[in-house]
Amino acid sequence: MIKTLLNLLFPKPCSGCGTTLLESEHLVCTHCRHDMPFTQHHLDNNNETAKKFRGRLPVEHASSVVYFHKEGIVQGLIHNLKYRGKEEIGSMMGQWYVHDLKEIEALKDVTEVVPVPLHKKRLRERGYNQVEGFGKALAEGLGKNYNEDILLRTHYTKTQTKKNLAARAEIINESFDVAPTDSDNGKHFLLVDDVITTGATLEACGKALLKIPGAKVSIITMAYAHS
Ligand SMILES: [Zn+2]
Numbered sequence: 322m323i324k325t326l327l328n329l330l331f332p333k334p335c336s337g338c339g340t341t342l343l344e345s346e347h348l349v350c351t352h353c354r355h356d357m358p359f360t361q362h363h364l365d366n367n368n369e370t371a372k373k374f375r376g377r378l379p380v381e382h383a384s385s386v387v388y389f390h391k392e393g394i395v396q397g398l399i400h401n402l403k404y405r406g407k408e409e410i411g412s413m414m415g416q417w418y419v420h421d422l423k424e425i426e427a428l429k430d431v432t433e434v435v436p437v438p439l440h441k442k443r444l445r446e447r448g449y450n451q452v453e454g455f456g457k458a459l460a461e462g463l464g465k466n467y468n469e470d471i472l473l474r475t476h477y478t479k480t481q482t483k484k485n486l487a488a489r490a491e492i493i494n495e496s497f498d499v500a501p502t503d504s505d506n507g508k509h510f511l512l513v514d515d516v517i518t519t520g521a522t523l524e525a526c527g528k529a530l531l532k533i534p535g536a537k538v539s540i541i542t543m544a545y546a547h548s
Contacts, residue, residue, distance in 0.1 A: 336401040337394035358388040363421045373520040378527040382427040385545035415458025433468040434460040437514040456513040497529040507535035517542040
């Protein structure tokens, strides 16, 4: 009764398309849920996400949950997740995918789920890492540890006088390092991120993790964008 009244007074928009949600719907409307552009990457070892890393980074498995299209449902979801405080979207997408991931043989020996770390400045502005909900949902669903301490962004401030500003920014952005203990040797790390476009950030993160002796890396992103 009170819930109905609250819904009438403060209608909640669908995070995908913006239409008012029914009382029975949560975060996304039935239409968006039905039209969700799932990639089915988990069924194909040679999928698009995996191909991005070929020749760049050895990965045990790589896949994305959904396709990101401009003006599409997933753009709405990611926008709400990153800029509108809708952290639960990440958890929801993680829960959608856990069932499929359990079937993947290559992921059986994963021990840690590792989020791509956010810049400290961004973290302060946003108040949360947008990948956290997704990563934690996967970790919980698969029975793995969620480890946000092992991978760090480093402040690479060496001046690149010959490069233009954009290139310099990218170099600064894409620097990562690891803070492992001896017990991390030989572990299989499942790296998670929100949207994969060029894969440069994930490649840099994966290379940092592979500095750990005997380490293996897999990658799962919430969304795949054609670059
Ligand atoms: Zn919708």
